[in-house]
Amino acid sequence: MTSPLLSAKSLSRSYGPQLAVNQLDFEVYKGEVLGFLGPNGAGKSTSMKMLSGNLAPSEGEITINGYDLLSQPKQAKTHIGYLPEQPPLYKELSVIEFLPFCARINQIPSNRRKQAVETAIERCGLGNVKKRLISNLSKGYQQRVGIAQAIVHSPAVIILDEPTSGLDPIQIREIRKLIKEIAQEHSVILSTHILPEVEMLCDRVKIINQGSLVFNDTTQALQQQMKSSSLLVTLESAPSLEILEQLHGVNIVTALSDSRFKIQYQPEHNPTQALLKSAITQQWQLTSLSPEQHSLEDVFMNIIRQEDEQKGDKV
Numbered sequence: 503m504t505s506p507l508l509s510a511k512s513l514s515r516s517y518g519p520q521l522a523v524n525q526l527d528f529e530v531y532k533g534e535v536l537g538f539l540g541p542n543g544a545g546k547s548t549s550m551k552m553l554s555g556n557l558a559p560s561e562g563e564i565t566i567n568g569y570d571l572l573s574q575p576k577q578a579k580t581h582i583g584y585l586p587e588q589p590p591l592y593k594e595l596s597v598i599e600f601l602p603f604c605a606r607i608n609q610i611p612s613n614r615r616k617q618a619v620e621t622a623i624e625r626c627g628l629g630n631v632k633k634r635l636i637s638n639l640s641k642g643y644q645q646r647v648g649i650a651q652a653i654v655h656s657p658a659v660i661i662l663d664e665p666t667s668g669l670d671p672i673q674i675r676e677i678r679k680l681i682k683e684i685a686q687e688h689s690v691i692l693s694t695h696i697l698p699e700v701e702m703l704c705d706r707v708k709i710i711n712q713g714s715l716v717f718n719d720t721t722q723a724l725q726q727q728m729k730s731s732s733l734l735v736t737l738e739s740a741p742s743l744e745i746l747e748q749l750h751g752v753n754i755v756t757a758l759s760d761s762r763f764k765i766q767y768q769p770e771h772n773p774t775q776a777l778l779k780s781a782i783t784q785q786w787q788l789t790s791l792s793p794e795q796h797s798l799e800d801v802f803m804n805i806i807r808q809e810d811e812q813k814g815d816k817v
Contacts, residue, residue, distance in 0.1 A: 505568075506531050507581070507658045507689045508553065513562035515548050522548045524713040526562070530659060535685045537704030537721070538693040541806065545713040546693045547587065550663045553691065554584040567658045580609065583657040583688070587664040589648030593637035597628055597647055600636060601654055608655035622650040626680060642673030646680065653684060660684060663693045678702060697799050701725070711806050724801060732794035733765040733774065734758075738787035749773045749780065764794065 510528035514521065523545045530536045540546045551557035553564060555571050555578065564571040569578035592600055601622055605615040623632055626646045631639060636647055645665060652660055665681065666674045681703055684690060692703060700707055700721065707724050709717035717724070738761055740746075746755040746763065751771025756764040767773050774791070781788035 509565045534705040535690045537700040537707045540710040581658040583652035583660040585652045597632040604651040622654040626650040736790040
């Protein structure tokens with residue numbers, strides 16, 4: 503199996519008596535986008551700072567492309583590109599002044615700097631604004647400059663902390679497209695609380711809550727939890743709730759109105775066919791039938807709620 507480009511084991515960080523991150527394991531592989539989710543205050547930014555080498559962990563180890571971040575920081579950091587939530591920009595400089603500076607501090611050899619900067623400008627769509635002062639650019643373009651400084655040295659792993667925060671819908675769409683393009687040649691860790699971003703961009707998802715990992719699986723597995731064991735049904739000549747509850751596999755029937763019902767069933771016994779047959783033979787006048795869908799936000803909050811309940815039970 504391919505080795506991860508970034509690996510973290512038993513990563514923890516305390517601020518005095520407060521445990522911000524607790525025994526977090528992390529890995530990201532070449533060519534994938536890993537979504538890192540959690541509510542505000544869950545420990546996402548603290549984790550990102552540790553993974554990028556900007557904050558020392560209280561305990562644990564981090565390996566970047568084979569280099570130990572704690573014992574070999576200079577070697578390891580050459581393989582990291584980092585965009586914090588507030589882009590680290592010198593706004594008094596123009597784009598074409600700032601990016602060569604970033605290339606120098608990332609120790610790109612002088613004979614390769616010009617090409618590295620030109621490549622970053624092209625990939626981030628900055629050609630039309632490269633001579634403008636960064637302070638005069640829109641927030642969306644400033645975010646592009648932030649991403650350009652993170653990829654100018656072509657690192658193995660790129661860490662993006664809330665990259666679309668504060669952008670308008672058009673800017674968000676453009677930044678998401680850029681992230682997809684970057685992910686084709688790099689590994690990307692995307693920290694966000696914007697759930698549609700996860701569905702659109704990520705291959706795998708980790709969810710953190712109160713400093714601990716509560717979910718670690720593929721995006722498809724997270725989406726699978728969106729599938730509900732409930733049907734929403736409209737019957738113009740509806741029978742009693744007791745009759746509906748007698749359908750095979752049905753657990754609970756809830757009347758949403760005189761003609762609209764929510765039917766909850768056992769996952770292995772979908773009553774759709776039995777319902778259709780009975781609706782025809784009993785003339786219930788079925789006018790609509792659809793599975794109830796949970797939003798990704800519903801699933802996210804349910805995972806967080808279950809974890810909080812489990813912690814409460816242990817107290």
